[in-house]
Amino acid sequence: MAKPTNVDPEVPQGVSPEKADTSLAASAAGGTVGWVDDRVPVSGFGRKALRKAFPDHWSFLLGEVALYSFIILLLTGVFLTIWFKPSMAEIEYEGTYALMRGIPMSEAFASTLEISFDIRGGLLIRQIHHWAAILFVAAMIAHMLRVFFTGAFRKPRELNWLIGVGLLQLGMIEGFAGYSLPDDLLSGTGLRFVDGLIRSIPIVGTWAEFFIFGGEFPGELVIPRLYMVHILLIPGLLLALVSAHMALLVYHKHTHFPGPGRKQTNVVGQALFPVYAAKAGGFFFIVFGVTILMGALMQINPVWLYGPYNPAQVTAGSQPDWYMGFVEGAIRIIPNWEWHLLGTTWSWNIALPGLGLMGLFAILPAIYPFVEAWITGDKSEHHILDFPRNAPNRTAFGVAAMTCYGLFWLSGGNDILATQFGVSLNQVTEVMRVLVFAGPVIAFIVTKRICLSLQRRDHERVLHGSSSGVIVRQPDGGYSEAHAPITTEEAFTLTQHHEPAALEVAPETDDRGVRRRGGKQVGSLRARLSRWFAHGRIAKPTAEEIAEAAHHGDHELEEGDVHELPTEEEAATH
Amino acid sequence: MSLDTSHDHSHVNAPDHPVPDPGLHEEERYTDADERAGARAYRQVVGILAAIPVLAIAFVVAYFAIPIDATLHIFGATMKANHLLLGLTLGLGVLAIGVALIHWSRTIMGDEEVVEYRHSAASPADSREEAAEKWAIGVEQSGIGRRKLLGTGLAGGVGIMLVPAVVLLADMGPWPTAEERKKTIEKTIWAPGVPIVNDVNQVPLRASDIAVGQLINAQPATLFELHGAEFQTEKAKSSLIVVRMELNSIRIPTSRQDWHVDGILAYSKICTHVGCPISLWEQQTHHLLCPCHQSTFDLGNSGVVVFGPAARSLPQLPITTDAQGYLIARSDFTVPVGPSYFERNSENDFKEGDD
Numbered sequence: 041m042a043k044p045t046n047v048d049p050e051v052p053q054g055v056s057p058e059k060a061d062t063s064l065a066a067s068a069a070g071g072t073v074g075w076v077d078d079r080v081p082v083s084g085f086g087r088k089a090l091r092k093a094f095p096d097h098w099s100f101l102l103g104e105v106a107l108y109s110f111i112i113l114l115l116t117g118v119f120l121t122i123w124f125k126p127s128m129a130e131i132e133y134e135g136t137y138a139l140m141r142g143i144p145m146s147e148a149f150a151s152t153l154e155i156s157f158d159i160r161g162g163l164l165i166r167q168i169h170h171w172a173a174i175l176f177v178a179a180m181i182a183h184m185l186r187v188f189f190t191g192a193f194r195k196p197r198e199l200n201w202l203i204g205v206g207l208l209q210l211g212m213i214e215g216f217a218g219y220s221l222p223d224d225l226l227s228g229t230g231l232r233f234v235d236g237l238i239r240s241i242p243i244v245g246t247w248a249e250f251f252i253f254g255g256e257f258p259g260e261l262v263i264p265r266l267y268m269v270h271i272l273l274i275p276g277l278l279l280a281l282v283s284a285h286m287a288l289l290v291y292h293k294h295t296h297f298p299g300p301g302r303k304q305t306n307v308v309g310q311a312l313f314p315v316y317a318a319k320a321g322g323f324f325f326i327v328f329g330v331t332i333l334m335g336a337l338m339q340i341n342p343v344w345l346y347g348p349y350n351p352a353q354v355t356a357g358s359q360p361d362w363y364m365g366f367v368e369g370a371i372r373i374i375p376n377w378e379w380h381l382l383g384t385t386w387s388w389n390i391a392l393p394g395l396g397l398m399g400l401f402a403i404l405p406a407i408y409p410f411v412e413a414w415i416t417g418d419k420s421e422h423h424i425l426d427f428p429r430n431a432p433n434r435t436a437f438g439v440a441a442m443t444c445y446g447l448f449w450l451s452g453g454n455d456i457l458a459t460q461f462g463v464s465l466n467q468v469t470e471v472m473r474v475l476v477f478a479g480p481v482i483a484f485i486v487t488k489r490i491c492l493s494l495q496r497r498d499h500e501r502v503l504h505g506s507s508s509g510v511i512v513r514q515p516d517g518g519y520s521e522a523h524a525p526i527t528t529e530e531a532f533t534l535t536q537h538h539e540p541a542a543l544e545v546a547p548e549t550d551d552r553g554v555r556r557r558g559g560k561q562v563g564s565l566r567a568r569l570s571r572w573f574a575h576g577r578i579a580k581p582t583a584e585e586i587a588e589a590a591h592h593g594d595h596e597l598e599e600g601d602v603h604e605l606p607t608e609e610e611a612a613t614h
Numbered sequence: 615m616s617l618d619t620s621h622d623h624s625h626v627n628a629p630d631h632p633v634p635d636p637g638l639h640e641e642e643r644y645t646d647a648d649e650r651a652g653a654r655a656y657r658q659v660v661g662i663l664a665a666i667p668v669l670a671i672a673f674v675v676a677y678f679a680i681p682i683d684a685t686l687h688i689f690g691a692t693m694k695a696n697h698l699l700l701g702l703t704l705g706l707g708v709l710a711i712g713v714a715l716i717h718w719s720r721t722i723m724g725d726e727e728v729v730e731y732r733h734s735a736a737s738p739a740d741s742r743e744e745a746a747e748k749w750a751i752g753v754e755q756s757g758i759g760r761r762k763l764l765g766t767g768l769a770g771g772v773g774i775m776l777v778p779a780v781v782l783l784a785d786m787g788p789w790p791t792a793e794e795r796k797k798t799i800e801k802t803i804w805a806p807g808v809p810i811v812n813d814v815n816q817v818p819l820r821a822s823d824i825a826v827g828q829l830i831n832a833q834p835a836t837l838f839e840l841h842g843a844e845f846q847t848e849k850a851k852s853s854l855i856v857v858r859m860e861l862n863s864i865r866i867p868t869s870r871q872d873w874h875v876d877g878i879l880a881y882s883k884i885c886t887h888v889g890c891p892i893s894l895w896e897q898q899t900h901h902l903l904c905p906c907h908q909s910t911f912d913l914g915n916s917g918v919v920v921f922g923p924a925a926r927s928l929p930q931l932p933i934t935t936d937a938q939g940y941l942i943a944r945s946d947f948t949v950p951v952g953p954s955y956f957e958r959n960s961e962n963d964f965k966e967g968d969d
Contacts, residue, residue, distance in 0.1 A: 093730040130842040136683070144841075160682055163694065164701045196735035229890065229906065232850070236888025236953035246795070246955040250787035256798045257850055257889070260843035261787075293732055301638030301729070308638065311728045315719050322715030329709025336701020351850035352813055352831060352883060352891045356905040371888070371923060372907045378925030383959040389923045390888060390954070423732060455908060465908060466921055502633070531633040538630060583632040 094316040095296035095309035099186045104320060106179035108327040109172045110282065116169040117271065123159055125151040126221065126267035128260040137344055145348035148223040148263050152343055168335035173215050175331060177363040180208045184405070188438050190425035192295045193409045194418070200288040205406045207281050210274050212363050217270040219341070219361055223263055226341075228349025229358050231258060233371075240390035258351070297425050298536050300529045304423050357456060362449075369451030370397045373472045397448070404441070415569045417543040417562070429498075430537045432491035432576050439487040440480035447476045488576065495578035498534045501526055502581050503589040525590075535580045543570035638727065645721040655721035662714040669707035676700055795957060800950040802834075802851040804931060809835040810856065810880065810941040819856060819941045821875045827897045830856045831883065834943065851951050853883035853891055854931060856941065857913055859900055864914035867969045873932040875941065880931040881917050882951040885909055887924035889953045902928070916964045926954065927964040 077083045127147035133140045135150065136157050155162035184204060187193055193201035216234075220227045235257040239245045254261035293307045302308050310316045334340075346355065360368055370393030379386035412434065413419070428435040450457065451472040458465035505523035512522050526534075546561035562570075581589070645652040676699035684695040737745070758765045788794050809818050813831035816838055824830065832854040840848055861877040873879070881902075883891045890906035900914030909922030917928030929951050932944040949963050 091728055091730075093728045128843060130845070158682065160677055160696060161700050163697050164704070232889045233906065239953055239955040241956070243956055246790040246799075246957055249955070250790045250794075251783070252787070254787045256847050258843070258846050292735055293730065300636045303635070305732055307730045307732055308727050310725075315723050315725070318715045318719035318723060322712045322719065325708050325712030325715065327712075329705050329707075329712055332701060332705030332708055336698060336705055349846070351846060352833070352853040354891050354893060354905055356894065358906060368907075374923050376909075376919060376923050376925040378954060378960070380960040383961070384956055385954040385958040385960045386956070387925070387954040389925055421735065455905070469908065469922075528633065528636045529639065532631065532635055535632045536635070581632060586632055 089290075090311070090313040092290075092312040092316075093293070093307045093309040094312060094320075095294050095307060096319075097297055099190075100294065101323060102179055102183035102186050104323055105327055106176060106183050107282065107286075108324045109176040109179055109331065110278065111324070112172040112328055112331055113169060113176060114275065116165045116172065117275075119165045120155065120169060121271060123151060123155045123162065124148070124221070124267075126264045128223065128258070128263050140344065140347070143348065146223045146263070148221060149343070149348045152222040152224070156344060164332070164335050166335075167338075167340050168331050170219075170340045171334040171338070172331050173218060174340075174361060174363075175327075177208070177211050177215055177361075180204075180211055181363075184208060185438065185442070188405075188408075189428040189435055190295070190297075191422060191431060191434065192425055194422040195413070196292055196421050197288070197295075198409045198413075200285060200292070201409055202406055203281050203285045203288070205402060207278065207285065209402050210278055210281070214270060214274040214278065215361055216364060217266045217274065220266050221263060221270060222341075222343050223349050224341075224343035225346035225349055225353060225355065226343070226358060228258065228351070229354050230360055231262065231349075232351070233360075237390055237394040240387035241395065242386055242391060258349070293423070295423050295425050298427070299533050302424060304421070307423070359453065359456075365452035366401075366445050366448040367394055367397055367452075369448040369454070369472070370394070370476075372454055373448075373451045373469050373476070375473070401445075412573075415566065415573050416540055417570060418540060424536070426537065429491040429494035430577070432488045432495075433573050435491050436484040436487040440484040443483035444476060444480040447472060447479045451476070492576070492578055499578055499581055502531050502534050502586060531586070535586075537580065539577065539579065540574055542574035543567050638729070640726060643721075643725050646725075652722070655717065659714050659718045659722065662710050662717065666707050666710050666714075669703045669710065673700060673703035673707065676703060790957070792957070799851075799952070799955065802946055802951060803836050803848050804834050804852060804854075804943045804946045805836075806943065806945055807936075808943045809936075810854065810933065810943065811835045811838075813853070820939050821878055821935050821941055822939055824856070824858045824878055826858050826860055826877065828858050829895045829897075831893075832856045832880070850889070851884065855881045855883045855892070855895075855902065855913075857881075857895070857900075859914055864900060865916070867916060867964075869969060870916065870930065870932070872934070873930060873944070875933060875935055878933070878941065879913060880933045880941075880943075881911075881913060882929040882931065882947060884952045885924060886919075886926040886928060886951075887922070887953060892928070915966070916968070918964065918966045926960060930964070 073082065125147045129147050130144050131147055131150055133143050133145050133150050133153065135141070135153055137153050140153065152166075155166055157163070187201065187204070216230070220231050220234075235249060235253065238249045238252060241248055249257070252262065252265070253259045254265075294309070296302050296308055299308075310319070347353075359365065371390065374389050374393045377388040377392070379388065426434075428438075451469070454468045454472060455465060457463070458468050505525040508522045508524040510522040511519055513519055543562045543566060545564050545567040645655045676696065680696040680699060682694075682696050686693045686695045686698060753759055756764075788798075790798070810832045811818050811834070813833050816833075816835070818835065819830060819832060833849065834852050834854075837845065837848055837852055856878060858876075858878045864877070864879075866874060883893075885892050885904045885906065887904065887907055887909045890904050892902050892904040892909075892911070894903040894905055895901075896903070900912055901910050901920060902913050902917075903910045904922070904924070907923050909924030910920050911917045911924070911928045912920050913928075917930055919925065919927060929947045929949050931947055933941055934944050936942050949960075950958055954960065
């Protein structure tokens, strides 16, 4: 339906039904939209969705980076499948890369060389694909840390957190399968390592090895099989889980950071159409553009320098892609524990750091929301995020876990550390064996102290304002700094958080002295944990204290006194 | 709409705000406050959008005009011209779309926030009841309530069909029975009399040509008759390290007195940890270090582990010479080479203190 070019100024708009139909909205509804809407209720969806609110914060973009790099991987991956031959059949290379002519290699490696040297744009797409894969896992982990430290995993979002944990695990396997495909020296070395890892599984390891490789390592089946895993099985699962992740995000509506007007009962942000759509859509192109530029300018995985896989060769300084580094580190620093029992071999030196650590990496995040909810007894919904400092034990636990991960990851480059810093490789290894346990403990304590200090700072800002930088000299010669009051908006933001009470051990009998059914509701261990979790904080100032401080502040400069902050113990008893 | 959604009312968060919520507040944006700034932002967005077609055309020109093997020399680096220009034009073009959209949204689109009310994630109580009722009606209609074997039979039938599904995968690989293992992972192509040849040029190794301190990567001569997967699979097990050490500087156990030729010893090159080819040789200490995980073996002491995550000594290959003085194997390895596996009997491996 065409829009009229002239509107009679004499006729008031929107009075007659005919005229109302000629408005822009009606014309859209009657055109293509109308045609579709007659068949699919797009208007009903659009009515709700078009002005949906999306809160704005830079840290909310981390998940978007993960989503966008996944889309980039799908797009570039399709291009690569046009040329890649997932075959371990041996051929003699006769392509354009002169240095390898005449060398026997697998078709997989030869076709990777062809993509890199003979297909226009092939090297570019290959490098974008690899950079995007590295970015994909990095963004997922960064996003997961944001969700963890702000408490966004709490009810009702626990299921979406679990989906996220699954996405991360699948993403890592997907990445590993991908970098095994070119069948170059580095990827073959990675596969050799995985063969050793699979073999080490107690009892069923050899069977798993023979089934995965179709017999002995390397055989001729593993690359075609990994190809299926890499381009069909895992991308399919990822796509399904990403869809579920997004659907739950839309259903729950996004969390928001505390601030004026931000409530548990509302969501404040930019409307989906047009602002959020433009920002998120624009951000997709920025992520895509940056990965293209990385693919253009930053060399990654130059397989032609490594050569085809040769089981008798390895490069010193071989490293997996970064996200497997923590497993690599654990494998490197573990003592050589192996049991030889009754004609069997139990390789704890491989199974523990490999499967055990990867298992922990999946299980710990998966159970954390439920453990915290059990400790706090919190069954309410949470839509306002925590500032990490206001949940010191959670934040300290998260930083301890990051520290542990980081130290294992560094151990994965113990040889590089030794050569770069000119220290003994053996000592680096020995020190790391201690640090992976001691580091997290230190990190926990330090982080908790920092959180409490930040809480004290908040406390002081709310009561006494911010430092003005103006030093005032008193008539009696003393000096003090004048404090400027903070805005009401900031004062609200710093004091809006909820301070849940600790769980108490439920009495075994009720008010009338009758024994409760079902035993104790809250055991003493749970109550003790709950007390520890709830009391590790500086109580926020009460309304009376704020009023008192405001009144007092009028005289502060004259009196020039110093405010003592409550100690942690005093504050906790408020 | 309230958020009184919890079914456990004891834990609903009561707002506890010592400072009352001052409510949303908006600040005027510079491009709204200053008309010229607004006009400038508009020109900038249009300017960036105008660059996109230019970059797209440049991409097409670069694709067809620059030969794929042309190179550029920039800052001392050699780059593929085709690759570089395709990447730069495509990357900057795509980036321009994003920058234009975000600049537009931040400076020109209205920046007022919208407020939406949340609903509880849970279904309302009456929905739950209604769903439960409908479920009960369905169960009743199905007849499963009265004829209980229907449910058991269905669950059992579907469950048992998992067995054929799993059995279908039984041919994914040969079964590593004791017999199969003896033919595969517990055997290499080394055998009595097999010549030891250089890994690279396949020249047979003569004992008299090997100097003290020298390390040579070697293979069985028979390996080079194989091709493709068979070649790779055998090479992954048969790869050998041949070293010559001063006899009085190393320890040779009584049981291995006839495994060497005047201080020339042969060890498996495949690490007993996860199977990397070990390659870094310390001539003076006789240590051999694996570059993958830094397991270190003492070749002057029957290959025992001196450092790192490997738990077992490197298997040693018994060698001798033929009539012309060339090195040959006396047998296969006496224990399986490579990484551990569950059924491996590791009691026969050489341990520190064995003789």
